[in-house]
Amino acid sequence: MRIAVTTPTGNVGRHVVAALVRAGVRPRVLLRDPDRLSPEIRDEVDAVQVDQYDADAVAAATEGVDALFWVDPPSDGEDPLADYGRATGSVVRAVTGNGIGRVVFQSSVGAEKREGAGEIDGLAHTETALDGLGIDVTHLRCGYFFTNLELQLDALRAGAPLQVILPLDLPMAWVAPRDIAEVAAARLLSRDWSGRCVQAVHGAADLTWHQVADILTAATGRRIGVERISDDAMRSQLHQVGMSDGLVEAVLGMSTGLREDFVPEQLRTVRTTTPTTLAAWAYDHLRPLLADAPRSEA
Template sequence: MRIAVTTPNGNVGRPLSQMLVRAGIRPLLLTRHPEQIADDLLPHVDVARADSRNASEVAAATRGVDALYWVDPSAMSEDPLADYARATDALVAGVVENRIGRVVFQSSVGAEKRHGAGEIDGLAATEVALDALDIDVTHLRCGYFFSNLLLDVESLRSGRLQTVLPLDAPMAWVAPRDIAEVAALTLLNREWTGRRVQAVHGPANLSWSQVAKILRQELGRDVTVERISDEAMRRGLIEVGMPDAMADAVLGMSTGLRDGFVPEQERSIVTTTPTSLQAWVREELVGWLTARRARSRT
C-alpha cells in the first residue's frame, strides 16, 4: 500500500510519518520544503516537492498513491477561504486523476456546521468535496490542539492568556501526537469503507480556567486567563500583522462554536485519546520554553 502524507513537518505530519515508518511503510512525503525533512527520516521515506494549493503539482506527486493523508495548509492571507478552496481543488485533482481510493482528512470539530465557523468553514468545504467523490474517506474532526498554546509566545511567556470564550466552558483539547496515532491506525486499517467521521477529542474536555490551573501547576509560575471582547481579540490579531479577513477567520473559529454548539460526535471510547495536557506540558512545552530561553541568550 502506497501512502502519501501532506505537511510532513507539521505537528501531526511529523509524528505520523515516523509512525508509518515504524509500521513497515515507506511513506511518500509531500512538501514544499524537502530540505526540512529530518536527516534521520530520509532513508526511510520518499519525498516529493509539491505545493498543496497547486493542483498540477499535487496530481504529479501522487501518481501511484493508494491512500492519502491530507491537511489543508494553514492560510495567512487576504482571503484565507480562497486559499482553502485552492487546496481543496488540488486534493480533488490528485484523487480523481490518480484514482486514489482512500483519503484520511484532518478536519476539525465544528466542520459539521458547514458555515459560520470562520477558518473551519474551509475545512468543511473540503469535507463536502471529498464526500462527492466515489472513494473511501475518513474525516478526523479534531479538538483544539495543545500546541495552539505556542501560537502567542509572548502571552505564554508572560503567563497572561486571553480568549473570547467563557472561561468555564469546557471543550475538547487534544495532543497532536494522538491525532497522528489515530491517523496512522486509520490509514493502515483496510477494513473500513465509505464515508466516516472520526472525532479526536483528547482525554477530557477542559475549560480555559482549567487549562490555566494546569499550566500553573506544571510550570510552577503564575498563569492567568482573561476573557476579552470579540473586538479586542480582532484588534489584537490585526496589530500583530494579520490581514482583516484572516483575523475574522481566526476569530470566527471561536465565536462560531461558542453559543450552543454541540459536536456531531459525543465523547466516547472511540473519540477519546490518552495524552493529558499535564503530560504534554512536561514532555513538550517545558522543553520548548527552555530551548527558546537558551536561544534568546545567544
C-alpha cells in the first residue's frame, strides 16, 4: 500500500510516520522543509517538499498514492477559515486528480457542530468536502491535545497558574497525540472499513481543569494552579503575542463555541477511549521541561 502523510513532523504526524515504518511501510511524507525530519527517519521515508496550500504541488506529490493521512496546516493569517478553505481545495484536488480512494483526516471534537466553533469550523468544512467525493474516509474527531499545555510552558515555569476561558468544572476529552497517531495508522493500514466513518479519539478520561491542575501537580512535583479569565482578557493576551484579529477570534471560538450545551456526536466507549493518561504524559514529557525552573512557594 502506498501511503502519504502530511505534517510528518507535527505532534501527531511524526508518530504516524513512525508507526507506518514499524509496520513495514515506506511512507511518502509531504512537508515544507524536509530538513526538519529527524535524522533517524529520513532514510525510511520518501520526502517531498510541498506547501499544502499549493493545490498543484499537493496533487503532484500524491500521484500514485493509495491512502492519505491529511492534516489541515495551522493558519497564522488574518482569515484562518479562508486558509482552511485553501487547504481543503488542495486535498480535494489531490484525491480527485489522483484517484486516491482512502483518506484519514485529523479533525476535532466540535466539527460536528459545522459552525460556531472558531477554527474548528475549518475542519468541518474539510470533512464536508471529503464526504462529497464518494471515497472511503475516516474523520478522527480528536479531543484536547495534552501538548497544548506546552503553550503555557513559560507561565508554568514562572509558577503562574494555567489560564483558561472554559468553566473549570466542565469535563472534556483529553488525548495524547501519540494515541491519535496509533488510531490513524491502524485506519490507514486496515482494509476492514469503507464509506464515511467518524472515529472519535477521546483519550483515557474526560477531565475538568481542576482535575488537570491536580494531576499536573502530582506528576511534576510542583504546585500548578488554574484560573478562569474573561474572554476579553484572553483576547488581549493573544493580541500581545502577535495574533491578528481574525486569528484571535478563531482561536477563542474553539472554546466559546463548545462551552454551552455541547455534547460530542460520539460518546466515550471502548472505541473512542485510548490508553495514555495525562498523568503518564505529564511525568514523561512535562516534568522534564519544568525540571530546571524555580519552584513556586505558593
